[in-house]
Amino acid sequence: MSKSLYVSFGKRVTDHLGPINATMFIGTGALVPVMDFVRPHFPYMNHVAAVVVLFFVALLVLKFVNTPANRVIPASMVLCAGVCAGAFSVGAVASSRHAAQGGYIAATSEDAKALQSNLLRLEQETGDIKTKLNRIEAGKSNDPRVELRNIGVEWSEDGLRKSSRIGDLRALELFLRGGMSIYSSHDSSRTSFAVSVIANRSPRMKEQLELLVQHGYGLNDASTVQAKADPTAPPNLYAYAKDIGNEEAAQLLASMGSDTTVYEPWKAKKPKPVVLPGIL
Structure with missing residues (x-):
């Protein structure tokens, strides 16, 4: 036991x-x-x-x-x-x-x-x-203009072009979503900021061009180059890139689906070389 x-x-x-x-x-x-x-x-x-x-x-x-x-x-x-x-x-x-x-x-x-x-x-x-992140989150708004103001960017043409010049995709998306015109008011042809992106080799070029496409601006549309119809103006952004000798941008646009066949016919019939200024 x-x-x-x-x-x-x-x-x-x-x-x-x-x-x-x-x-x-x-x-x-x-x-x-x-x-x-x-x-x-x-x-x-x-x-x-x-x-x-x-x-x-x-x-x-x-x-x-x-x-x-x-x-x-x-x-x-x-x-x-x-x-x-x-x-x-x-x-x-x-x-x-x-x-x-x-x-x-x-x-x-x-x-x-x-x-x-x-x-x-x-x-x-x-x-x-x-x-800080909570404050940023709290500052977000459904109104692109309000959200731009919250991140310290002015709702203006200059603000749009400055954002493009430094490759600020968030600000650019807000400008486009808010309906800001992509065309310059400083020249009679009303050149788009896409021309400046190509001419100045702006940072994040591909992403900026993709934003334009997402908001309805076609890479093969003459209106994406400038608002005013002009037979002497490049028919699309690819033709513009080739015309100013920016082969890097031309290859990028070709890879994104831009029509490359329009350049030679347009070049052959245009009266004289036309290079649109890159206005910022």
Whole structure:
């Protein structure tokens, strides 16, 4: 009988009591220094220590009153809980005394203090970035003119052409979506800004031309070159690129589906070379 009880008790220790006690010890050993180190961000170590102490007191009471009656709380579990409660209490007191320095570990170790400061600064910078992103998100509007104003871009022809010159696709998309004319008011032919993109080899040329296509301006339409009908003007953007010797733009337009067959016939019949100015 005694052998059976010994085996039964040993099995209970190895299957249940041992892992529970080990978990409490390991958890205490890890949490006490971690909570002290993160005290500037989570200053509630005293509260956690109070909960652990209450847990120990509850176990102790249950042990002495033998509750529940059909269960026996092992003395080693109560002892383990007491050791953990003591460790948390000592850690909480030490951390509280050095709260102004960021906790006991930060107060006693310059390296720990530096690491803690770096982590806090990183947290603050991350928070600042999130705040800025939230402000940008809040500033968005269904009205392209309002959204342009929110990002500091003036709703004007000059604003459109400046955005094209620097390759600001977001601003260009807003201008086009808002109905801004692509044509210049500074010349009688009303040249489109697409001509300036090609003439000046503006950054993100392909993306700018794709935006024009997305908003209904065909690469093979003469109206995408200039608003005023003129038989001496290039019949499409490919012909214009070839006419000014911009082979890179011509190849790009050809790859995007621009009609390359119109250039030679137009070149042969035009009275004299015409190069449209790239107006910005």
